[in-house]
Amino acid sequence: MATEVIEHRAYARIGFLGNPSDVYFGRTIALSLGNFWASVKLEPSEQLLIVPHPIHDLVHFDSLTHLVNRLQTDGYYGGVRLLMAICRIFHRHCKDNGISLHERNFTLSYDTNIPRQTGLSGSSAIVCAALSCLLDFYQVRHLIKVEVRPNLILNAEKELGIVAGLQDRVAQVYGGLVYMDFDKKRMEELGHGDYTPMDLNLLPPLYLIYAENPSDSGKVHSTVRQRWLNGDEFIISTMEEIANIALEGRAALIEKDYAKLANLMNRNFDLRRKMFGDEVLGALNIEMVEIARRVGAASKFTGSGGAVVVFCPEGPSQAKLVEDACKKAGFAFQPVQVVPSFLNEIDLGTISRR
Numbered sequence: 001m002a003t004e005v006i007e008h009r010a011y012a013r014i015g016f017l018g019n020p021s022d023v024y025f026g027r028t029i030a031l032s033l034g035n036f037w038a039s040v041k042l043e044p045s046e047q048l049l050i051v052p053h054p055i056h057d058l059v060h061f062d063s064l065t066h067l068v069n070r071l072q073t074d075g076y077y078g079g080v081r082l083l084m085a086i087c088r089i090f091h092r093h094c095k096d097n098g099i100s101l102h103e104r105n106f107t108l109s110y111d112t113n114i115p116r117q118t119g120l121s122g123s124s125a126i127v128c129a130a131l132s133c134l135l136d137f138y139q140v141r142h143l144i145k146v147e148v149r150p151n152l153i154l155n156a157e158k159e160l161g162i163v164a165g166l167q168d169r170v171a172q173v174y175g176g177l178v179y180m181d182f183d184k185k186r187m188e189e190l191g192h193g194d195y196t197p198m199d200l201n202l203l204p205p206l207y208l209i210y211a212e213n214p215s216d217s218g219k220v221h222s223t224v225r226q227r228w229l230n231g232d233e234f235i236i237s238t239m240e241e242i243a244n245i246a247l248e249g250r251a252a253l254i255e256k257d258y259a260k261l262a263n264l265m266n267r268n269f270d271l272r273r274k275m276f277g278d279e280v281l282g283a284l285n286i287e288m289v290e291i292a293r294r295v296g297a298a299s300k301f302t303g304s305g306g307a308v309v310v311f312c313p314e315g316p317s318q319a320k321l322v323e324d325a326c327k328k329a330g331f332a333f334q335p336v337q338v339v340p341s342f343l344n345e346i347d348l349g350t351i352s353r354r
Contacts, residue, residue: 005043006136010128011339012036012120013171014208014302014309017268018180018246022167022193024228025184026243029198029250030171033302034337035208038112038125040083042133044104050083051109079110079126085156086127090134093144093152101138108133115332118210119303121168127153128172145350146343147192149173168303170195176341177203179250197341202253204261206336207319209288209299209326210307222280235275242271262298262313269300281305291329295321309336 011032018028052059057078061067087108094101108130114122131152135141144152150169157164170180170193177200182193227235245268252260269289278286285305292299297318298311312318319335326333 005041006133007039007041008129008132008136009037009039010125010132010172011175012114012122012125013168014120014206014336015167015171016177016309017249017264018243019167019268019301020165020272020304021239021243021246022180022182023165023225024239024243025182025187026239027179027181027246028167028243029177029179029246029253030167031177031200031203031336032171032175032339032341033120033208034339035334036112036114036120036122038079038110038114038122038129040108040110040126040129040133042130042137043107043109044137045107046105048105049107050080050087051107052080053078053110053112056112079112081160082123082126082156083108083110083130085159086130086153087134089152089156089159090131093148094138094140097143099140099143101140106137115210115212115307118306119301120210120307121172121303123157123162124153124164124168125172127156128169141346142350145352146173146347147190147195147352151192166193174341174343175339176200177338179246198250198253200338200340202256203338204258204311205319206338207310207312207322208302208307208332208334208336209292209310209322210332211284211288212330212332222276224275238271238275242268245271258311258313262311265298265300265309265311266293272301287329288331291325291331292322295325297322 011034014031014033016029016031018026022028057080058070110126112122112126114120114125116122131149135144150166150173153169154164154166167180171178174195174197177198179196179198180193186194224235228239245264249261249264252264273281282305288308289299292310295318299308302309310322323333
């Protein structure tokens with residue numbers, strides 16, 4: 001009987017190239033960001049208990065004004081709903097696939113230092129860490145393929161109305177640097193893409209810019225998804241171009257052609273901007289990209305806004321210029337720490353052989 005405490009971390013992620021084409025049968029490259037993470041702890045217990053976080057699931061307030069102000073900045077969203085959703089999706093998946101689960105109970109709690117609303121995949125990190133705990137508690141890690149796990153995480157978020165693609169969840173399940181191909185035929189046949197881990201040493205030094213108070217960033221609803229579904233030729237061809245950036249980027253990384261890499265990063269953002277428009281992207285988000293570009297650095301969103309990944313082709317002196325400009329503008333700036341893959345032998349044994 002499992003009596004020990006189980007604890008897992010899942011890290012924030014950077015969509016490096018090709019995003020947002022993962023939602024449109026495209027290709028992407030993403031990496032696991034060691035600067036920030038979510039951790040989930042599972043302890044065996046008499047009853048099943050989901051523990052609210054003292055900060056992120058706040059239910060005790062000083063006053064009505066405090067409650068209203070808190071909702072204004074953080075909304076109604078905490079981590080409890082995410083933990084409950086992955087429990088439900090995990091249970092459903094096991095039931096549907098004939099995986100038997102023991103009847104013992106547990107207590108789930110979580111913590112996170114991933115900044116909110118920064119496009120660094122804070123929600124899916126909590127779900128990913130919780131899934132890892134469940135796999136170990138029920139001892140079914142060998143029965144649920146690594147390729148399938150991102151779908152379980154995404155399905156838990158879909159339960160809560162979170163609209164997203166598989167890229168972030170793949171990066172968080174695999175860790176390290178991953179090239180992903182979401183070919184339509186493969187997705188429809190298997191339900192997942194083709195995920196290829198890459199050597200972390202191929203990456204040049206990268207930096208992260210993010211807004212510590214991103215609440216005024218792009219809030220206008222995007223029509224891109226609907227236009228793509230409607231067969232809009234501009235959106236379809238631009239999304240294909242973005243997907244090809246990941247393909248070219250993979251070759252550039254392997255060849256260590258960093259000048260090309262810088263151009264691809266900038267091109268990725270420029271195409272996104274053409275499709276979505278400035279009103280959707282938000283002035284604050286655009287300024288984070290521009291602040292790096294003004295000194296000749298390459299930059300693009302890590303996700304859909306709130307944070308930006310930066311490459312400085314001219315090295316540390318150029319990075320210092322970006323850092324100084326960020327300080328002046330009130331943005332956070334830090335070197336990117338990339339986390340290597342943390343898949344173990346059991347995980348690797350579940351991966352489909354090509």
